[in-house]
């Protein structure tokens with residue numbers, strides 16, 4: 001539930017004129033004064049300390065108000081928005097009591113009321129039931145960090161422009177595919193900067209898979225349950241373990257792994273049953289590899305399945321290098337030699353997670 005209460009700062013003003021502002025030291029403008037703001041704040045604080053209350057101040061100097069910021073503000077129990085006027089509010093009040101300064105864009109308005117209303121409106125959309133169909137919110141721009149697809153209504157033809165045929169087909173699968181691919185095109189064209197933070201799994205229509213090449217039958221440092229959990233967490237199916245030699249396959253089978261064990265990458269590809277883009281992951285920068293954001297863009301443009309492929313041990317690295325596909329590196333300047341499960345976790349978070 002969202003309940004918005006409006007507090008009139010003048011109720012806490014001083015003197016006959018209920019004054020809440022004063023001259024700015026060193027310039028001619030006016031500023032909302034800290035003592036009156038503090039009294040107003042005290043009147044709406046919930047008992048229970050700092051975890052119960054969150055104070056936001058709309059300000060051109062704040063972080064840009066985007067969907068992620070709104071989603072985290074939606075988690076606050078008692079959100080207090082302090083609207084500035086004139087030159088703003090006394091810096092000491094901001095320092096002591098404001099938890100977040102947010103801006104609605106690189107422009108200056110006369111007051112914080114419109115940004116506050118924009119925030120309340122955006123918060124209300126997140127409450128189930130406010131928007132008729134919750135699905136509509138999920139498809140909105142920025143919900144997954146991507147832009148929405150174009151939308152049409154009747155008439156079917158207007159000024160020689162027709163509604164795209166596929167939307168009239170009644171084939172929900174095809175419609176979804178079209179909408180996702182239009183959203184991808186739009187985001188890549190208009191806001192490619194969003195891709196780094198977007199959650200793209202829903203836009204990859206051919207499925208996403210994890211494959212690990214394992215040529216060494218020593219399983220001491222090989223943690224298959226963690227890989228399976230990671231696949232689960234990111235909605236992938238069971239991982240593929242690829243082992244050429246019989247002993248390694250047997251050792252893997254005996255380890256009780258829930259992964260699928262196959263003898264070659266070709267066998268994996270034949271199971272996936274869709275045009276597959278292989279994405280080989282390396283921790284650090286290397287010749288011919290793409291920076292992960294570039295790789296993420298390529299992945300989004302691919303129509304078909306994505307197979308993230310890793311070397312499960314040193315013995316498998318050469319083989320991985322020889323497989324054709326795209327290589328992506330995760331870290332620019334640091335050399336990190338951490339375990340396979342960490343590498344997979346960073347990869348999934350970087351490519352499929354929302355940030």
Ligand code: SAM
Pocket residue numbers: 057058059060061082083084085086087088089102103104105106107108109110111112113115
């Ligand atoms: N002197 C301030 C500055 O340059 O940062 C601008 C003050 S502005 C004229 C008055 C009030 O409008 C601010 O205190 C803030 O509450 C609100 N405001 C103005 N532009 C805003 C923006 N882009 N985003 C959020 N709030 C804004």
